[in-house]
Amino acid sequence: MNHRADKVSATSKSAVRRVTVEPQYAGQRIDNFLLRVLGASHGELPRSVIYRILRTGEVRINSQRAKPTTRLTAGDEIRIPPIRHIPGRDPLDPDAPVVVPDHWLNRAAAMIVFEDAEMLVVNKPGGLAVHGGSNIPFGLIDLMRQHLGHPPLLELAHRIDRDTSGLVVLAKSLAALGAIHEQFRPEGSAEKIYLTLVHGHWPDRLRRSDAPLRKWQGEGEAHRVVVDAQGKAAVTHFSILAANAHASLLEVQLETGRTHQIRVHTAHAGHPVIGDNKYGDRNLDKRLGQSSTSASGVRPNLMLHAAALKIRHPTDGTPRTFQAPVPESWTPWLRTLHLHVPPEYRQPDTAD
Template structure:
């Protein structure tokens, strides 16, 4: 018997051998066949249900501590039935009294607002009109996001999972699955070769010359430890990206602005924002890829130095996972857009998006 066994009052912080987290080797079964590695780990480690910080999960993958069949892997790698995933020792940080962060406290005002954000709901899925400024999920600097808000507002739902994501600063439509089968179906639809169509509205600086333009500039995520990531155009190392742009109107007075519709054929991070900048027409209010000098005169709020990001996911078309019918949902841009549109003489009233 060791000296520790003789202690009358062992310290609570001293873990026993059985308490220490160990390496796990999980075999992927048919239920997880086709699932992305990051989503598999988020579920296995409880990050989707606030047991672990999501950022920790991605850090473990990035540092190579997670292995698939003994090889390093990327977050978006698709797992297959029979794959063996190495999961490193991870203490339940949120359950550790020394390191735990308090559970996210979602303000009552947000909870009361949830029903007003729903644009469509049935037995399989939800389509939510996400406000600008609300992240899709909790992350660095944000205690809660849309998915945490929905789970808190609807605790009786067995499962609520994001089928895709949009930027925190971007407003508009996002789909949430209510079952595993629906999630897998929707994820396939939102892949580049899938049948789902995502169309955005963007208010851009300058007069866009071409009524229709396709931009295929390859994109690479430029990220280093300790700094926020940016996406750059890189013809050599970038991943393929395609955005179709349609000019809906140009300003008739005031600063030169163009109202554009953008259709995504790939879903690269910040794709529309970077492609607009690449075309010489940064999106109004884009703090990462925009032009502060051009933005400042457009701010209608004296307390703000620039407008909010004028990018809105306004139209979603997909095949319903249950009955196979075509589902199309639309959403008007936020009311905060209207003063700028009016000042520029721009309108959406006469525009009917193509089917």
């Protein structure tokens, strides 16, 4: 029996399957096809698993071994072997119970910025993924579901990176989810404002970046985003809140919401986000840590924070503005760099 390529059941991932390629996937590379079908494009399965089963010849197209670059033709039959990789949380069994540690559950209430019958606004700590996946046993969505006693529905209305801290909206009904989703589309009305610390003195003239962005991935490598003339349109607006020769505190507003947009645009400008492991400057980060006595010489975490969000309430349409102060972990670095956060983004007990 053939399975539709875009509807592969979770339970079938533990057995050999044969999938027939439908016309809309003709011309696609087999590695990209498998990345999507098996969930690796969304972090549910390590990409290395996909390239391993291709390299070992376990994937067959019309009974022939396939290379990652092999292009598909409509009607091809793909043999997909059993997936044997099962990290801390089994990506092949989405119904398996998720265990959130008590120390995270104890922090959940303090993360909530706003809650009503339709939505939840949370100030997510940096380092907490919004959802679980490969080697990530739980995420913000699991934490909040358990904290609220497993409500009938609670879904992410949008996402921010794992290492980025700040505001995330969760919907409590399908109607609210759809209404909020619309606002976060590229043409939507949601306004997202971030704070970031970058290396060096940000140029006063650089108030807007429109460098187009494209996702890139080498075989077996994690995906990156690069500036490319053939990429998708991306527009970021910058305002300098404080700056000196060593670093700058920027307020950043997104006009579009591309993956890693702020991190790539700042790095492209020659002023990477402090603590950025993917697009930043490790040597500059280390040098900064060594110069900081209050930060104990450690390398900083990603200094990117979703500080303010303007949306319309999904039920009555009234404008709502939410704010989240910068994380306490920023305080020693701000002191070291002699940079001052505006009062609206400051921790309540922090003296400037």
